[in-house]
Structures are given as C-alpha cells and as structure tokens.
Amino acid sequence: MLAFLTxxxxxxxxxxxxxxxxxxxxxxxxxxxxxxxxxxxAANPEKEAYEKAITHVKAPVAIISAFLTHLEPKSLPGxxxxxxxxxxxxxxxxxxxxxxxxxxxxxxxxxxESAQVSVALAEPFVxxxxxxxxxxxxxxxxxxxxxxxxxxxxxxxxxxxxTAAGVTDRFPRVSEEFLSEVAKKExxxxxxxxxxxxxxxxxxxxxxxxxxxxQNIVDGCQAAEDEATANIKALEKVGEEVRKVAAVHREMLKxxxxxxxxxxxxxxxxxxxxxxxxxxxxxxxxxxxxxxxVCTGGKAAIDEGLPAAAFxxxxxxxxxxxxxxxxxxx
Numbered sequence: 001m002l003a004f005l006t007x008x009x010x011x012x013x014x015x016x017x018x019x020x021x022x023x024x025x026x027x028x029x030x031x032x033x034x035x036x037x038x039x040x041x042a043a044n045p046e047k048e049a050y051e052k053a054i055t056h057v058k059a060p061v062a063i064i065s066a067f068l069t070h071l072e073p074k075s076l077p078g079x080x081x082x083x084x085x086x087x088x089x090x091x092x093x094x095x096x097x098x099x100x101x102x103x104x105x106x107x108x109x110x111x112x113e114s115a116q117v118s119v120a121l122a123e124p125f126v127x128x129x130x131x132x133x134x135x136x137x138x139x140x141x142x143x144x145x146x147x148x149x150x151x152x153x154x155x156x157x158x159x160x161x162x163t164a165a166g167v168t169d170r171f172p173r174v175s176e177e178f179l180s181e182v183a184k185k186e187x188x189x190x191x192x193x194x195x196x197x198x199x200x201x202x203x204x205x206x207x208x209x210x211x212x213x214x215q216n217i218v219d220g221c222q223a224a225e226d227e228a229t230a231n232i233k234a235l236e237k238v239g240e241e242v243r244k245v246a247a248v249h250r251e252m253l254k255x256x257x258x259x260x261x262x263x264x265x266x267x268x269x270x271x272x273x274x275x276x277x278x279x280x281x282x283x284x285x286x287x288x289x290x291x292x293x294v295c296t297g298g299k300a301a302i303d304e305g306l307p308a309a310a311f312x313x314x315x316x317x318x319x320x321x322x323x324x325x326x327x328x329x330x
Contacts, residue, residue: 107129
C-alpha cells in the first residue's frame with residue numbers, strides 16, 4: 001500500500017514538472033515570436049543632433065534676416081531725395097544690436113548641447129554677436145555683414161549634412177524666405193522709427209514734382225516733420241534706443257526743412273527784386289544794396305544744391321538779376 005502511494009505521488013510530481021516545462025516552453029516561444037515581430041529601431045544620433053540644432057536656430061536666424069536689411073539702409077530714389085542721412089548710422093547700430101541679441105540666443109541654446117554638430121554651429125553665431133555689437137560706423141556695419149554672410153554659409157553647409165543624415169526639416173538661411181511673424185514684429189519699431197509713413201512719402205514725391213509749388217514743398221516738409229515727432233512719442237513706451245533712432249530721423253527731416261526754407265527765401269527775394277527792377281527800371285540806392293545781398297543768398301542756395309524741383313527757377317532768377325546786371329554795369 002505504501003509502495004502504491006509513493007508511486008502515485010511520483011507520477012503526479014512528474015506530471016506537474018512536465019506541465020510546467022510545457023508552459024515555460026510555450027511562453028518562451030511567444031516571447032521569441034513577439035521579439036521577431038517588433039525589432040527596436042536603431043538610433044541615429046547625428047540626425048537627432050541636426051533636428052535639435054534646427055529648432056534652436058530657426059527663430060534667431062529669422063530675426064537676423066529681418067534686421068539685415070536695416071544694416072545698410074537704401075537711399076531713396078529721386079534727384080532731390082535727402083542724401084545726408086545720419087539716421088542711417090543710428091538705424092544700422094540698432095539693427096546690429098538686434099542681430100547680436102538673436103545670435104546670442106542661438107549660441108546659448110547650441111552650446112548647451114553636447115553634440116559636436118551644435119558646438120560647431122555655435123561658433124558663427126558667436127562671431128555675429130561680436131561683430132555686430134554697438135557698431136562704430138560704416139566700417140563696423142561692413143564687418144557685421146561679413147559675419148552674417150559667414151553664418152549663412154555655415155547654415156548652408158549644415159543644411160546639406162542634415163539632409164544627408166536623413167533630416168527632412170529645412171535648415172533656416174539668412175534670407176527673407178525664412179522671415180517669421182515674430183521676426184517682423186521684432187523689427188517693426190525700427191521700421192516705424194525710420195519713417196516712411198504716408199505723409200513723409202508724399203513729401204518725398206513732391207520734391208520730384210515740377211508742378212508742385214514752393215509753398216507745397218514747405219508745407220509738406222513741415223507735415224513730414226510733425227509725423228516724425230509723433231513717431232518719437234509713440235516709441236517712448238517701446239524703448240529708449242529705438243526712440244533715439246526716431247529722434248535722429250526727425251532731426252534729419254528738420255535739416256531738410258531748414259534747407260527748403262533757405263531755398264524758398266532765396267527764390268522769393270530774387271523774384272521780388274526782379275519784379276521791382278522790371279517795374280521801376282532803376283532801384284533806390286538802399287534797395288540796390290538789398291538786392292546785392294539777395295544775390296549773395298541766391299548764390300548760396302545754388303551752391304548748396306536745390307532741394308526740390310519747385311526751386312529750379314532760382315538759377316534763372318540769379319542769372320537775370322545778378323550776373324546780367326553785373327555785366328551790364330561793366
């Protein structure tokens with residue numbers, strides 16, 4: 001009886017072991033099958049590094065692109081457009097500092113990464129930050145622009161390597177193509193400070209219009225100056241530096257208006273002397289002396305350069321009153 005029970009227990013234990021082995025084998029097969037169906041994707045550190053770099057530089061490059069056009073502002077077209085533009089220097093300095101801030105932002109993010117891709121790409125941003133800070137003059141603007149062009153070349157090189165590494169997103173370039181709404185908003189105060197409003201543009205158009213009267217030019221210049229003054233007040237809340245740009249632009253317009261005023265005074269005085277001489281034929285001694293001084297003012301206006309098409313008669317008036325009269329007296 002004891003032998004029977006011992007044999008039965010042995011068979012039961014053996015059965016449990018066989019069942020356990022079978023279940024373990026089934027589980028092993030299922031695990032192996034599952035592993036066969038879903039193999040882990042191999043990591044691509046280079047691709048990931050380029051993708052991170054793109055996210056770090058997109059916004060700063062857009063801002064640099066927005067400010068670049070203000071580094072070397074374009075003069076207005078037209079024969080009588082103002083050529084003395086101290087506001088251009090102020091605008092370039094402000095634009096350079098805007099690019100410096102953007103470059104520093106990119107540099108900090110790139111240098112925080114350990115990947116060689118980011119470390120290497122940080123270098124041209126460092127160069128821009130150094131070259132564009134507080135521009136000393138036209139030479140400084142040239143050096144700043146050179147650093148920005150070198151940055152763009154580095155971005156182009158990185159773009160090619162990123163594509164080769166399998167990156168589908170585009171690397172930004174220093175170009176209007178990559179401007180963003182944020183970048184446009186960033187540069188908007190500078191655009192406002194440099195004028196170009198409706199009234200100012202209308203004034204510049206009048207300078208070239210031969211049908212505009214001298215009074216049209218005088219009034220138009222004063223209106224443009226008033227618009228510039230309003231810009232200064234509007235930008236006070238934005239920042240002191242951009243307000244200074246607007247102030248220098250207003251001073252430029254003041255100088256233009258002063259020149260317009262001198263030309264208009266010379267024109268009116270020359271014309272008055274001519275009309276009086278034609279009417280009276282002979283002027284009094286005192287009036288003759290007055291008109292000689294008028295000739296001096298007319299010559300100064302001609303030498304300074306006529307500020308608008310409305311004043312093109314000044315040389316004719318001067319020739320008739322001053323040069324012809326002097327020749328006749330000889």
